[in-house]
Amino acid sequence: MATWNWGFAIYVLLISVQYSLTLSDSGPIAQHKLDQVKDLPGQSFNVDFAHYAGYVTVNQESGRALFYWLTEAVEDPASKPLVLWLNGGPGCSSIAYGMAEEVGPFHVKKDGKSLYLNPYSWNNVANLLFLDSPVGVGYSYSNTSSDIFSNGDKRTAADSLEFLLNWIERFPEYKGRDFYITGESYAGHYVPQLSQAIVRHNKANAESPINLKGYMVGNALLDDYNDYIGRFEFMWASGMISDQTYKKLKEACSKDSLLHPSQQCVQITDIAYQELGNIDFYSIFTPPCTANGITKRLMRRWHNVGHIGQSYDPCTQQHSLVYFNLPEVQNALHVYQSNNTSRRWEICSDVVDMYWKDSPMSVLDVYHELISSGLRIWIYSGDTDGVIPVTSTRYSIDALNLTTISPWRAWYDDGQVGGRTQTYEGLTYVTVRGSGHEVPLHKPKQALTLIKSFLAGTSMAPFEQPIESKTSASEKVHDF
Template identity: 65%
Template structure:
């Protein structure tokens, strides 16, 4: 090609093409962002002063795997607030069903399952909050390859979630480089650190620094099979849920086996423990259980034998979500594609749960790697949960052999003890008094205080601080 003023015309043409492609790409991204914007929801009788968006992000073009998200900008000045990703666990449970509809989202579903009400303790008071249904087969997330639903596991979940984040940030470029945190509970005790590890490794190998990960926080989190099991047995015995004899047999016969690999003999002792527990909600041992759901203690013992820890807190809160998110007008408002929508939306997918492939017995090695990477890492625990109890979390932290940097002590909210806390080199532990497995559901005000401290990187408030204010 000829040159003009020293420039090869071919190079000029390529440069012009790149510029046009970039501009068009940005415009397409903005268009899709606006297409994802949610207007008023069915059953919403109130106005809000923040924008929110929902839709799909394709994470694998070949298999047409797409993850569903719901994103809420901060109530005030979103451009100055961090970005938080929330994940529920299961594996197989929806972050929309739990994280949004009954925990930290700005809208919760009323008991009539037709209307919404404002959550005064929503975490979007502090941050821009992104909820993700992961992996495929969970909630509205889908794959056009039916075999994908039978081959989910920890490794692919982390890979797909990383792909989601990178593509979501292309759709919402205003959040590139924003301070970013990941949080979740229960089986997200695997998801959250594994995704954080994937992000750190990606950032180390790439010049792309759009994901500005600063830290993560997990609650009542499955962490290490040995310590989790040890803590469950001790908690059940120490709170008087099982007999001395059964506690001894669990320790002797089960020998602190993993959540996944239990012997037939151990299963028999777990059945005895289940009978002793009675019809209580092991996710929240001091609150009433939903009487139309069957025997919860039998369900939890089954979970302990299979390694599948559900998010299903009762009494009956998930029933409201099940009805509401199955309403066609609700799905339409959330931009759910009818062509790929599940025939019946469920809070948790049995297909995903029962066909889970890879799950390491421990993620403590991931913690060690990420502590060394300098991330802000917090673990919190509702102290009335018998599924992944406070004892399990403390045993797992102890296994990390971290030196303590501050003494164990109570933290306060409105002059009352909110729980207890301990700071270690590279990790902070916080218990939440009177909370069950889903801390923001049982103690929403305390959970908001917890999130505020975590995001600001400050210790939990002490009584002296409150007295001086």
Template identity: 65%
Template sequence: MAKTTRGSCFVVVALLAITHLCICEALLSQKEQDKVTKLPGQNFNVDFAHYSGFVTTNEKLGRALFYWFFEAADDAASKPLVLWLNGGPGCSSVAFGEAEEIGPFHIKSDGKTLYLNQYSWNQAANILFLDAPVGVGYSYSNTSSDLRSNGDKRTAQDSLKFLLKWVERYPEYKGREFYIVGESYAGHYIPQLSQAIVRHNKASGDNTINLKGYMVGNGLMDDFHDRLGLFQYIWSLGFISDQTYSLLKLQCGFESFIHSSKACDKIQEIADKEIGNIDQYSVFTPACIANASQTKMLLKKRPRTSRVSEQYDPCTEKHSKVYFNLPEVQEALHVPPGLAPSKWDTCSDVVNEHWKDCSSSVLNIYHELIAAGLRIWVFSGDADAVVPVTATRYSIDALNLRPLSPYGPWYIDGQVGGWTQQYAGLNFVTVRGAGHEVPLHRPKEALALFKAFISGTPLSTPESNISKDMSDLVSDS
């Protein structure tokens, strides 16, 4: 009897080993299937590999998120893994993060030709772009009601499931140093996902996703302070009247950014008319004239953005709409015809307009994650009239963190790149002249900022007596 048991155990172990081997081979083959060989309009070669495809986050309902992953241009095995997220809610990280901000491949004005971004962040890290939640970009669900029931909580949980499955497909990144970076409504996504990862790791004892920190740019943090800072910013620049400024504070001061009242919406429409046809995401650069007749809400409807390349083009978003709707591009990115949206768009109105739960503040999550020891940086382009630098400063002040350094300039190539201050648990950085999408208008400065963040080193600041001068001023008073 004992002999039969041992024989049975041997068979079971052998079967398990074979099953494990088959699973590993299947996972490896899936990774290879996701490899992108060459893209339409790419008339240049690159030295790094990149992959794109889908990861299912809910088998029963058929929810699957689309990703595009770029290995670091040099020595990828030693570089950290970085997840980039755009916001909206409802906007594509592929459309903005990859195609006009930090990704290697940007799109020319013909909408069909690519050029290499010399300030791509994969010079310093392995970069993973994720379109979340479902309904954004190529991400989809087989359950149509999913597109009308997205919200903060499910987005965080689906993104966590995505990461856990993604590292199974790419096992070399298990335990790799990992960071999350993004902008705008990702000011919610990033701390919420970071919190989900930290809690998952603690509960499971598993450090497969080795989260070290996150960085948020021009991100929503707290509805009250975000609105207060926004109204003050556009008024201080002379964009709106005193009366409208007063009404904005009265009607919208305590409203949610996503679910506001009719009275708040109405005064925002008046504010938009007073502001006129400027790009509120980059207030000192030309607007796209093609969209001059379209009235925009301050946040909920995204105006066309601008891009700095060889020749300035304020209508850059339309190039992504052309490129990512091309069947040959979708084929190259492994999007089957049956899964491709009837019309790919940079942002989904359906997702935005049917957003469910939306936290009024994420400042409590900051406190939790600061206590957990994460590296946290917050940066702000100072030419953004959507989530402006004033809003970010109000939110940071509300955290009541102890300053560790004086407020002062940081430099790049001998010029002021912006201003910075270090707090206990958080670094705050501004980028001079940048709009809502900092890497788009100040790509060189943004890359320098990113390198400083992932290395944990301060930005270049001059030797100064700011701290001593401040101490003398305080003692004199």
């Protein structure tokens, strides 16, 4: 049983008091101005957008407060939609992954002390809001220690809805603004569940300030059994396990094995791991990070996403670990500092993950409800992710029994195949070629193309034949 850190309890109590006093003295709109981030340590470049960070209390009685970071759109933010980004885990920080590695404008350099500007940030096309949810994740906290040990899907959705309602009071310019939710991995639960909560809230409250238009989620945990069998198939089809092992996995690991693994299933799974070798299962064709035993941890966690595979620097999460623990960084982001606690900021909370209370085996029923509500719904997959691979997601989409509107085809980016796509009645599926679990990290340019198409409601670009140059037949003979 984990031991509660009383220093941390003092820390969160002080921070709650500080924010309560601030809010009562100034009101939510004035707090908006106080949340503005003036300067970030290690930022050697100027930006043309405003950004804000701070806390929003979602439960006064227990003192639960969620940390957010908003980066306004680079150009004309008043005309741009609001896009929320959520990372999964459960227990992983959207600041660590979404902001500092993937879709945010501020990425952390290898030294862990300085930043560089991400030219493919999604705030090129939207106002981008990152949320650390639930409490116990990143900088988010609760004054009630038991809250950290009682997180689950239902409360996460409820608290995230409460966050949005309160946050918009602080930022009233976003009332009624087109709003979209995005995320990846275990956010395959968070994103549709929060969308469902908003849709139901809006039905009961005609004057709701949340104008939800749709959501998009990548390499998403959708249905445990489909994810299970799809993973085995992907491992075999990618040449990572033997024919014999694949056959035994299908025989020994039934649907019942998700809840009650048989001894045979455990044994053959161990053999499959051995056959995989020392790889980053979140990005099967890129070198793993071997620092601090990270590769071993990756291979052990089938569903819950801790570290996510990277492309050029597989140890990039370590840079964020350094940067977001710097006192000057926490001061700049309005995180309260206390000398009475040894608590470190974590990329992912093992405590939140370990004590997770409720997680349905499938969210496909939520998809059925939301498709009928008319939301724009997109799912995308990096096609070199082994944890929630293309095969798993395609099985889940197939289980929805949707009518195909536009059949499977390639889409293109700068004349090259960027991936494949298929449009169904109520849902669009897109794959991103050569990308692992974190699509915006591996393929940032293609990910920006993806969010542009999603927000515009247009399909991914088909191939356009280049205009043929006026070359003579004799010259063409030598063009080999």
